[in-house]
Amino acid sequence: MHHLNLGPDLSLPLAEASGQCVAILGIRGSGKSNTAGVIFEELLAARYPLSIVDIDGEYFGLKEKYEVLVVGAGENVDIELDVDAAPGVAELSLREGVPVILDVSDMLAEERELFVLEYLTRIWSLAGKLRKPYMIGIEECHEFIPQGMRTDLKEVIARIALRGRKRGLGAVIISQRSAKVEKDVLTQAGMLFLHRVVHEVDMRVYSELLPWPKAEVKEQVTSLGVGECIYLSGQSIRKVKIRPRHTFHGGFTPSFKPVETPKLRQVRGEILAAIHKFKEEKGASLPEEELQQRLEKLEAELALKQARIRELERRLRERQAPPTANPAAPEPPPEHPxxxxxxxxxxxxxxxxxxxxxxxxxxxxxxxxxxxxxxxxxxxxxxxxxxxxxxxxxxxxxxxxxxxxxxxxxxxxxxxxxxxxxxxxxxxxxxxxxxxxxxxxxxxxxxxxxxxxxxxxxxxxxxxxxxxxxx
Ligand SMILES: Nc1ncnc2c1ncn2[C@@H]1O[C@H](COP(=O)(O)OP(=O)(O)OP(=O)(O)O)[C@@H](O)[C@H]1O
Ligand SMILES: [Mg+2]
Missing domain, CATH: 1.10.10 (Arc Repressor Mutant, subunit A)
Structure with a gap:
């Protein structure tokens, strides 16, 4: 049976991680992305298909060893894509088992949300028919599944994380803001990698996840070094050290040593050709009903925004004279040819x-x-x-x-x-x-x-x- 070799003292049967919700938490620089990167490397080595939502454009280095398609808008994409092509790529990835990185690092918040929503919605619905093993990785997941807020995207991610197993879907969610991630998802995660945290709010979240008295949680967690974490799965709970990534880590902490740009593997021509086809067709391949729904949703959003503009304009008009107590106006800006x-x-x-x-x-x-x-x-x-x-x-x-x-x-x-x-x-x-x-x-x-x-x-x-x- 294939094993995921995550560290010198941590080797998991692949079946244990399959269809699982895996949460990786910890402060900045504690080693979360490295841990996630190692999990993805091991899944890719086992030819386990996956998609990674990459908000900082830091996972493209996986291409050093594996054939992974990077799409979206960011510095290292193979093909620049917008939301219209997202469902088509999701379908290709799941049907053909093509690993994909969704690089959303250059997208504005709204565009990013819609892109990931369209992508994951298609994965969810198609997985219901295909029922193939598949993993979704989500970096900075507090941005997508924030505690105490309801969005369509959060709803689909929570569904994948909590109810995906029957469809073959698992999720690896990563966050440095444990307290800002939807509690229901965290408490139901079947596998946890808890890296170091220091703040009281995060310590409280860890206390809810670990079966230890508060003082022990604090003592154990503050003693963790970079790359070390508390691993929790089923009955197993122990401190482990994760191995460094074999492939280039785009989010490494900069040092003064020169960084060599890695040699990256190219994606097969036929996959690229298929994606270009979606791009050309734009939304044409979408069923009429889906286009109509999108249109209605956008019109509703537009109406809300227009109402907000009118409200802000009204408040502005109501304001008395512009501030008079300002200090002298600043110098005119220099000319800028x-x-x-x-x-x-x-x-x-x-x-x-x-x-x-x-x-x-x-x-x-x-x-x-x-x-x-x-x-x-x-x-x-x-x-x-x-x-x-x-x-x-x-x-x-x-x-x-x-x-x-x-x-x-x-x-x-x-x-x-x-x-x-x-x-x-x-x-x-x-x-x-x-x-x-x-x-x-x-x-x-x-x-x-x-x-x-x-x-x-x-x-x-x-x-x-x-x-x-x-x-
Ligand atoms: N297991 C490990 N072994 C050796 N070095 C590691 C390990 N994990 C992380 N590091 C190093 O520590 C630095 C920070 O790691 P990483 O980028 O994974 O942290 P992070 O928790 O994702 O941080 P951020 O919140 O800023 O994204 C990197 O330079 C990485 O190479
Ligand atoms: Mg990181």
Whole structure:
């Protein structure tokens, strides 16, 4: 019988993991993605088909050894896909046993949610007919199955995790925010890999999952090193060390050693050809009924959003005069013609272009914001000041904060006595997002890159009339 060799003292019969809900929890850097990567490697070695929802684009390295198709929107995709093609790829993966990574790292939150929803819905319904062994991996699963919130996507994932076994479906769910993951799913997981946590809220979750007194949970869990975890399955409970991944780990903690880009296996031509076919057909292959349902759902969402816009506009009109107690208006922004590229390497310029492509899809008030703040770094501005000077309605800023810009690290947000403030932090962003290029760039190149990026960001607000992003 095939075994999954997860570490020097942990080898599981494949049948034990099949159809199982496996939860991998722990703080940042505790080794969760490595553990998940090792499980996926072992499943792939056993030719066990799977799909991985990869929110940070960190699993493509599996292609070093295995034939895996990477689709979606991210740096390492084999084929860029949008939501229309998602059900077709899901069907191909399940029918033909093609392992797939859904790289959703470059998608905006709503697009990502819809893409994964369409994909997993098709997997669920088809698995009811085919009943083949199949595993779904979900990174940062608190984003998809948040505690105390109901969404269609959460519903389908919970179904797969809790009731998938009869259809052959299992799930590997990974999260650094144990307390934010739907409790019902965690408490019903049949196999747990509990890496180190430190915060009280997470410790409380672990206490609910482990059959030990609280003090012992704390003692055992705080003593765990990187890659170590408490393994719990059925009657078995013990501390184990997981082996490092054999394949390249895209989410490794950066060090100063140069990183070699791995050689990746190519996916068979006929699979790629089949996917291109879905892409060309776009939604044409969907049954009329399904198209109609999608249309109705989108229309309902649009109506809700329009109502919200009207409400925000009304609140805005009701506001008295714009804030008068503002300090003197900031200096006018410097002129920003197309900035020189300073001989920056082409791959660095391409990465900047990918970032801009993503930012162009943001709502106009967020583009104005990042443009305004980038030109004035390191100064910070309150939402009232931004409303007055950057032409971003304060109500919009408060109701729809620029979460994505903050998550990306382009802006930082602070709650100060004078109010909620934002500022740009391009140098810190470049240091993080371009860390792989820094040794090559050197301090001067890094300085040029920050300048170039600033120039490009300053042009973003000039795209107000660019309707192509909507098309
Ligand atoms: N079992 C292990 N043996 C050796 N090194 C490990 C092991 N697990 C993780 N590491 C190393 O520790 C670092 C962090 O691991 P990993 O990326 O898996 O953590 P994580 O919990 O997924 O973190 P994050 O929450 O930031 O995604 C990596 O550089 C990885 O190579
Ligand atoms: Mg990780």
């Amino acid at each position: 197309v900035p020189p590229t300073f001989d920056l390497p082409p791959e660095v310029l391409r990465k900047v272009e990918r970032l801009l492509k993503r930012l162009r899809r943001l709502p106009i008030h967020e583009r104005r914001l990042v443009s305004f703040l980038a030109a004035r770094e390191p100064r910070s501005y309150t939402t009232a000041e931004l409303a007055a000077w950057a032409d971003c309605a304060e109500a919009t800023l408060l109701a729809e904060p620029p979460t994505e810009l903050v998550e990306l690290g382009l802006l930082s947000c602070e709650r100060l006595a004078r109010g909620i403030t934002y500022r740009a932090q391009l140098k810190a962003f470049v240091n993080r997002a371009f860390s792989g290029f820094l040794p090559e760039l050197g301090p001067q190149g890094c300085h040029h890159l920050v300048g170039y990026l600033r120039g490009r960001l300053c042009q973003l607000s000039a795209l107000e009339h660019d309707f192509s992003r909507i098309a």
